[in-house]
Amino acid sequence: MKIIKVYSVEETLARLEEATASTASEMIIAGGTDLFVKKRAGIIAPSLLLDISAVDELRTITEIDGKIEIGAVATFSEILDAKIVQAKLPILVAAIAQLGSVQIRNRATIGGNIVNASPAGDSLVPLYLLDAMVIVRSARCRREIPIVDFIAGPGQTVLAPAEFIERVSIPLPDPLLAPSFHKVGRRKALTISICSLGTLINRHNGIIKEARIAFGAVAPTVVRAYEVESLLAGATIDMDLIAIARRLIQKAILPIGDIRASAAYRRQVAEDLLVAILTS
Known part of the structure; x- marks a missing residue:
C-alpha cells in the first residue's frame, strides 16, 4: 500500500484523477480513526491512500451567508473549540462532546465521520437535524448534496469515483430551537x-x-x-x-x-x- 500526502485541493483532485485512470483502489485519509480499523479487519484493502490532513483550506470553520461551513479535515476537537460552533450550533457540540475519547476527537474528522456512514455515527444525528449539505469536489464539478441523500446505507455514500468531501455546509437554525x-x-x-x-x-x-x-x-x-x-x-x-x-x-x-x-x-x-x- 502506498501513501501520498497532498497539500492543496488542486493536488488532491489531480491525484484522484490519476488514480482513477490507472484503476488503483485509492482512498482518502485524514485522521484514519475508522479507516485503519477497517483495514486491520480486512474489510478494505486500498492500494493507495491520499493523505489530505495537511490541506489547510479543508480545515477552516467559517460563517458565510447564514451558514456555517466546516472543512472536511477539521477535527472534532477543533470543531468543539470553535467559538461560532459553540454559539450557533449547540446541538453539534452536544453530540460530538460524547464522541470517543479526547485522543480520538483530536484525530477524527467530520469528513471522515460522514463518509464512514455509520448509522451510529455521533456527528451524523445533529447534521441530519440541521439539514446539512455535503459539498463534494471532483476535477469536473462541485456538488452540494443533502446529507439525508448523501448517505445511502451502512458504509455507503453516493460519492462518485475521483470525488471527495470538501466541506459540510450547515444552515443556522432558529435560536429558539x-x-x-x-x-x-x-x-x-x-x-x-x-x-x-x-x-x-x-x-x-x-x-x-x-x-x-x-x-x-x-x-x-x-x-x-x-x-x-x-x-x-x-x-x-x-x-x-x-x-x-x-x-x-x-x-x-x-x-x-x-x-x-x-x-x-x-x-x-x-x-x-x-x-x-x-x-x-
Missing part, C-alpha cells in the same frame, strides 16, 4: 451507540412550535422522524399524543439485533428517549 442529544450504550464512556436521539424543539407556553427529531443506530442510516415532527407541530403534549408518537417512531425505525443489543431493545429505547424529552 432548544437542543438535546442523548445516546445509550453498554457503558458510560467510549461507547458505540445502541440508540441515540437528537432533538431541536421550540416550545412556548406548553405548545410545540417546531420539532426536529433524529435517531441514530436504529436503522441502516440515521432517521429523521418527519411524521413525528409533523404530529408535534402546534401540539400540546398529552398521553394520547404520546401514544401516537410511539406508533410513528416504530414505523420510522428499522433496528437490527447485534452483539450490543436486540432489535426489540433498540425499539423500546427509541420510544423511551423521545417520551422523556417530550414530557420533561
